[in-house]
Every structure is written in structure tokens, then in C-alpha cells.
Amino acid sequence: MNTKTKSILKSIGAVFTGILINVIPALAIDAVLHITNCYPPMGERMSDSLFILAISYRLALAILGGFFTAKLSPHSPIGHVITLGVIGTIASTLGHIQMGDQGPAWYSIGLIVISIPLSWLGGIILLKRKG
Template sequence: MNPKTKSILKSIGAVFTGILINVIPAIAIDAILHITNCYPPMGERMSDNLFILAISYRLALAILGGFYTAKLSPYSPIGHVIVLGVIGTIASTLGHIQMGDQGPAWYSIGLIVISIPLSWLGGFIYLKRRG
């Protein structure tokens, strides 16, 4: 495999890892909270306090995803993190449209707004720790 192809694959892998770090734990936590009745059954509207809980772990996961995307990127860690944030913004926008009136607007709009800054923050933390 030539070096350019290898670099492209590493770039895709870095961003994909960041996506997985954002998505898989959030889905797992949501499922656990529904199963344990901390969240209401699927399809029922949650209280604002529960949406605060949901956004809190999504904030942490966005930072963690940015951290590992930067760590795994073969070059330009912040560039890779911005790509991750843009993908998160697009996914959150689609989620906002799909969510409709099932939750407060601040929650889904908040996810749109934080995608790029928190992904960047995770990359920034990685670069600061790396030295």
C-alpha cells in the first residue's frame, strides 16, 4: 500500500473512531437508562431534567471523540477534529429535524451548536497533553 493511501485510510479511521466514541456509548447509556426506568419508555417525552442529563454525557463524549480523533490522525489533528465536528453538526441537525416536538428545542439545537467546539476542545486537550 502506498503512503498516500495509508494516510487517507488512517484519516478516515481517526474520524470514524471519533464518531463511534460519540455514538456507541450514548446509545448504550440511553438504553440502560430506559431499561432501568430512569428514562421514560421510548416514545414518551422526557422531562427537561432528563434532557440535561442526556446532554451532559453527550458533551463529555464529544470531547472524548475529538481527543481520540486528534490522537489517531496521521497529520493535522485539528483539521481531522473539525471534520468530526462538521459530521456531528450534520447528524445533530438531522436529529433535530427527526426529533420534532419530542423534546425541548434547546436540547437538539444545543447538540448542533456544540459539535464543532467540543470536538475541537478534545483535539486541543490532546495537543496540550502531547506537548
């Protein structure tokens, strides 16, 4: 395998890791909160305060995803975290469409708006730590 192919695979792996860091813990936390009855059953609308809880851990995960995407990127860490953020924006937009009236518009629109900036922030935090 040549160097360029290895770099491309590392780039894909870095962004994919960021996606996994965003998605898997969020789904796991959601599931636990549904099972423990902190969240209502699936399909029932949650209160705005529960949506604040949901967006709070998604904010932290977006930063963490950006941090590890930048850390694993073979070059151009900010380019990689922007790619992660764009993917997050697309996924959040699809989620907004699918969510319909099951939640407040501020929640799903907020996820769309924060995807790129928080992924970028995770990358910046890594770069600042590297000094």
C-alpha cells in the same frame, strides 16, 4: 499500498473512531436508562431535567471523540477534529429535524451548536498534553 493511501485510510479511521466514541456509548447509556426506567419508554417525552442528563454525557463524549480523533490522526489533528465536528453538526441537525416536538428545542439545537467546539476542544486537550 502506497503512503498516500495509508494516510487517507488512517484519516478515515481517526474520524470514524471519533464518531463511534460519540455514538456507541451514548446509545448504550440511553438504553440502560430506558431499561432501568430512569428514562420513560421510547416515544414518550422526557422531562427537561432528563434532557440535561442526556446532554451532559453527550458533551463529555464529544470531547472524548475529539481527543481520540486527534490522537489517531496521521497529520493535521485539528483538521480531523473539525471534520468530526462537521459530521456531528450534520447528524445533530438531522436528529433535530427527526425529533420534532419530542423534546425541548434547546436540547437538539444545543447538540448542533456544540459539535464543532467540543470536538475541537478534545483535539486541543490532546495537543496540550503532548506539550
